[in-house]
Amino acid sequence: MNKEKIMLGIAPIGWTNDDMPDLGAENTFEQCVSEMALAGFSGCEIGNKYPSDPDVLKKALDLRNMRIANRWFSSFILTKPFEEVEADFRANCAFLQKMGAKRIGASEQSYSIQGTDKAVFDEKPVIGDADWKKLCDGLNKLGDIAKEYGISLVYHHHMGTVVQTPEEIDRLMEGTDPSKFSLLYDTGHLAYMGADYLAVLKKYVGRIKHVHLKDVRPEVVKKVKENHLSFLQGVRMGTFTVPGDGAIDFAPVFDILDKAGYEGWLLVEAEQDPAIANPFEYALKARKYIAEKAGL
Numbered sequence: 309m310n311k312e313k314i315m316l317g318i319a320p321i322g323w324t325n326d327d328m329p330d331l332g333a334e335n336t337f338e339q340c341v342s343e344m345a346l347a348g349f350s351g352c353e354i355g356n357k358y359p360s361d362p363d364v365l366k367k368a369l370d371l372r373n374m375r376i377a378n379r380w381f382s383s384f385i386l387t388k389p390f391e392e393v394e395a396d397f398r399a400n401c402a403f404l405q406k407m408g409a410k411r412i413g414a415s416e417q418s419y420s421i422q423g424t425d426k427a428v429f430d431e432k433p434v435i436g437d438a439d440w441k442k443l444c445d446g447l448n449k450l451g452d453i454a455k456e457y458g459i460s461l462v463y464h465h466h467m468g469t470v471v472q473t474p475e476e477i478d479r480l481m482e483g484t485d486p487s488k489f490s491l492l493y494d495t496g497h498l499a500y501m502g503a504d505y506l507a508v509l510k511k512y513v514g515r516i517k518h519v520h521l522k523d524v525r526p527e528v529v530k531k532v533k534e535n536h537l538s539f540l541q542g543v544r545m546g547t548f549t550v551p552g553d554g555a556i557d558f559a560p561v562f563d564i565l566d567k568a569g570y571e572g573w574l575l576v577e578a579e580q581d582p583a584i585a586n587p588f589e590y591a592l593k594a595r596k597y598i599a600e601k602a603g604l
Contacts, residue, residue, distance in 0.1 A: 309566045309602045316604060317377040318344050318594070319520075319577040320355030322550075322587040326380075327423050328540060329356065332582045338368070340587075345372035347591035351573060353413075354379045362406040377573040378411040378492075378518055379404055380464070385446035386418035386439050397450055401457040411518045411573070412454055413492045415464040415471075416443060422468035427536035429501075435470045443470070444483030451488030462492040462518040467500055468539045474503050481512060490515050496522025496548055496578070499556055500529055506560055513568040520577040521561075521594070523554030543579050550578045550590045552597025562602040574598070 323340040324332035337357040344352055352374060359365045369375060381400050385393055397412075404412055419433035435443070451461040463480060465471045471480050481491065493516045498505035509516070525546055532542040551558050565574075576594045580587075598604055 309562055309604055311604055313569075313571040314602075314604055315351055315377065315573045316349050316595075316598065317351030317353070317573050317575040318347070318349045318591055319353045319575060320344075320358070321577060321579040322585070322590060323582055324355050324357050325543070325579055326356045328543070331544070331579075332587075335582060335587070341368060341372055341374055343588040343591060345374050347588060348595040349374070349576075349591070351375045351377040351575070353377055353575065353577075362403055366407060376404065376407040376409040377575055378409060378413050378462070381412050381414045382417040383414045383446070383450070384418050385416060385443050386435070386470075388418075390446060390449070393446070394450070394453065397453060401454055401459055404459055405457040410459055411462050411492075412459050413462050413464045413518060414447065414450065415466050415469060418470065420466075420469045422466060422539045425538045425541075426468075428468045428539040428542065429533045430536055432468060432472060433470050439470075440479055440483060444480065447480075448485050448488050451485065455488070460490055460517050461488065462490045464492040464520070465494060465497055467497050472497070472501060474498070474508050477508060477512070481515065486515055490517035492516075492518040492520065494520040494522055494577070495556055495558070495561060496520065496524050499524045500547065505556075506564070509561060509564050513564055513570065516565075516570065517572055519565065519570070519572070519574050521551045521558065521574055521598070522577050523549045523551050523556045525549055526555050544581055546580060546584070548578045548580060549585070550576055550594035550597075551601075552593055553590065558597070559601050566602075574602075574604070
């Protein structure tokens with residue numbers, strides 16, 4: 309892949325988990341970003357221990373030659389007044405603008421079960437036509453707002469939410485404006501549910517502006533499904549891991565992105581229990597694998 313067009317980052321969720329703060333409670337922000345840089349990454353997303361003052365955060369990252377690539381945004385377009393969602397979104401965009409970031413990754417959290425104890429394979433929320441229109445219209449509006457800050461809105465399809473399956477991704481992409489809205493493509497979430505992640509990539513590669521490189525352990529996914537476990541229970545058991553440690557062959561992923569002329573971030577995101585999976589060790593493993601498979 310073209311080193312001049314691609315930037316490599318890693319998410320802090322391997323060090324400190326936003327949904328389960330006990331995972332990685334012992335790890336500091338400074339340790340996290342230092343180990344990211346030492347492992348050979350140049351960017352990251354924002355975690356729960358990151359300084360909220362952009363000047364403080366920027367100084368810490370500059371010392372390590374690191375940048376912010378993206379930030380998760382929980383949207384509630386279906387269940388909250390849009391004015392409330394917009395105010396929260398603008399605050400996030402303003403912060404990212406100060407950090408020089410060019411992406412904000414939304415995920416609709418209305419009706420989401422990803423942070424609950426509900427069985428992720430059995431109780432996934434499904435929405436009707438009216439909600440689909442409301443969601444797509446709202447995302448188009450957020451896309452326009454993001455552009456005011458020089459940022460692109462990308463959407464993170466996610467297990468346990470209203471946009472999880474390839475069919476739901478289709479509905480989302482059909483209902484949104486390509487000039488305002490792009491996809492955050494995540495290998496792990498599609499592989500988790502047994503979807504053809506390469507087919508989704510091929511179909512939407514022209515509208516993908518951010519990529520999460522997440523691997524899965526099928527034997528753990530099988531246990532989650534058979535025992536009707538929640539998304540978070542699966543995380544604790546080791547559903548996810550870094551590229552090169554699970555079942556996904558990322559060579560075709562890199563090839564499709566390269567042939568399409570993808571420009572932007574490839575970001576390793578693999579939430580695990582850091583007491584079991586040492587985050588620095590796994591960051592090094594991912595970096596080595598990406599160098600071998602993508603030439604980056």
